[in-house]
Amino acid sequence: MMARSDSSTIFALSSGRGRAGVAVIRISGNFARDALEMLTGGVPEPRQAVLRRLTDPHSQELLDEALVLFFAGPASFTGEDVAELHIHGGPAVLDGVIAALGRIEGLRGAEPGEFARRAFANHKLDLTQAEGLADLIEAETEAQRRQALRQSGGALRALCEDWRENIIHAASLVEAALDFSDEADVPELVEGRARPVVRALHDSLLRHLGDARKGERLREGLKVVLAGAANSGKSSLLNALTVRDAAIVSREPGTTRDAIEVHLDLGGYPVTLIDTAGLRAASGEVEQQGIKRTYERAGQADLVIWLIDGSNPQWRPPGDLIADEHTILPVFNKADLARPDKAHGDILCISAKTGDGLDALIGKLTARAAKMMEAGEPVMITRARQRMELEACRDALSAFLDGAPQELELRAEDLRIAARALGRVTGSVDVEDVLDRIFGDFCIGK
Template sequence: MDWVAVARVYEYANAMTDAATIFALSSAPGRAALSVIRISGPAVRDVLEKMVAPIPKPRVAAFRTIRHPETREALDRALLLWFAAPNSETGEDVAEFQGHGSRAAIAAILAALGTMKGCRLAEPGEFARRGFENGKMDLAEIEGLGDLIEAETEAQRRQALAQSAGMLSKLYEGWRTRLIEIAALTEAAIDFSDEADVSASSFMEARKRAEALSAEIGAHLDDGHRGEIVRDGFRVALLGPPNAGKSSLLNALARRDAAIVSAEAGTTRDVIEVRLDLAGLPVVISDTAGIREAGSAVEQEGIRRSLATARDADLVVWLSETGDSKLPEGISRETSLAIRSKADLRRESTADLLAISTVTGEGLDRLVAEIGRRASEAVGTKAEPALTQARHRQSLEVARREIAAFLAGSLESIELRAEDIRRAAHAIGRITGRVDVEDVLDQIFSRFCIGK
């Protein structure tokens, strides 16, 4: 017996049955004008009775003095909100103290809450997890909420807000529902196998629906990673020979001294990144080591990392003083932009080649505009929800493979084909966390009346 697996099952079961009331500072740590302390769980009413009585009506804000539950010392004066279960973010009783943001006031309230029976500090993400366990949010919505908290650009905000509001979940749940219907048709073909016409008709209808769904999933996957680019950033690698001005360009784009600049060639040995907001889109600029025949092992490693960064980038900006556009092996011209650096030192013009100078600022606006244009093209203007997580992509790839296996089969192997569809539905259900084999039974009983 795998005792490690058994221990994990018991650990998970204990976590699911944890009846503790949790509390935490929900606003940013540090001194501020206001703070928000959130409490969730079965002991919320007891906390309110002992610390802020009288308790106001649910969803009605009230001004209260927060007192220590034992000493009755006044800790702060705050706006109190409470939400009775199940009409709350977590599905439990929830209360919020919106008080002053001093470190001392926050520490005093948290310490007082810690003395209450059944109360403890929340684990990271535990409020959202309880919301998921109580059916208030699914996994994709929770991931969107996390992205919304981390959003730095307008595009990230819009995408994360749509995902947290259920835009992706609605799409995936719709696909899962259709797979359940396909599974029901397949099961019907099995149950009516003694009636050849009925069985064949049911299986053909299942195949027709599976083909249409497979095409939709394929189009969703073949989106150029636009959702992931918005979430993680459009990656730009500055590449070129030593002393071409890559670090100076990085500093000019970042408007700060992010990289060391020196007349000595080969100063940059590792990849340095800065994040920018270009027209509302996140862009990650990477300064890399100069490309040349290196002597030392350290410089060779730096060049190796530079080339690896360039191959993974969405755009490679190749800098050289002469306008040389000879790219290293493995770097595509379609995803590259050759520019001539140090234009203030060399005035000759090069046809169809952008010239820049980090000293005078010449060409920098055009370069920024071109990077922004390329980033916008990569993201696109589609209104449909986009894939945002590698986890989602992996699950959808599994679902598409299983549907392909279903379509490649025949009526003679119908039992195996039913398993293909079940696995496909399970894979998509993993994205939102809603996986239930009873859904298939419900479809069979309600649509085909074959409950016995």
């Protein structure tokens, strides 16, 4: 659902669902004070935790004893008055407090991402920080957490704002040249002073855009596909790597049909491992469909482990399975039954059955994951949205650098376009159409 941008006071459970020692309910808006008054009989000093009895304002029934906090706007997460109720995390307590809040006039339940959206509207965070916050909540591994913390802390925002200031500085030089267009300092202003600024910015943008999508990969996890001839041991390997029976293993070739995904944390890097239907001249229609999916998955993978059945080796994948040779990692399985002959070099040998060679394989995967995801630049692009705008900025800067310097109006326009694209990254311009998408990704209570 889309977040409404009205001025009502909103509330939601901000901690996770389910039984817990403590659950936190957040209230934000003009009536946060009144709500506290009605539930607890008073409003504590801002930022001081106090223990209070919560009673239902309608029935006067005792609901819980809770730790209560109040933040006076604008010094709060959303920039509005905010109250927090740290209640006992049982379903009945929670239902009672939520129901009582719902009966207070002027209050309504929050929609997904609505707290963060209000924080954005009140300039507490920009779009990149809001995206970073969403990532922090989703982060499953250490490297993901590091990246999300950097971004929610404003690293990308600061970089974009710095770039934008430089563009505006260059634009002011071009505007000045426009004002004095019949005088001799025009070339000095544009060629001598604006151009080097734009050139440096352009280089910096190229460096960040040429990051091999590491930041986006880290957000999404590295996709590793297990492919190979039917019966080569793909499902056995998946199970051995996850140390549980996620996939069915059997002597019959053609066992796996649907792709099966599991998530691994390799040295802090997130990896999605995908087991696929084995390749063979398939008999049934279902298996053929499975094989079609194997092709689709392999085509989208960051890395394809080509698993070779040691007892019946098929050394190479079919030519049309993978477009990029660099994404293939050949692995020789069933090393307990057979060994590869010398002609095949130092191929990685494993046995999914005995566990032999699995540590080496995990080591190799971890190294690949690190190489494909570890931060080169301290600030990373983490989403396609950001990349798209930064590319638009780069193109406008290229147009400036390639254009005729004496066409001052056109050069000024190039810089305006570039600055606008950066403004869209942080959300300082043209935001309306992206807000629903960005904040809709949050869960309720964030």
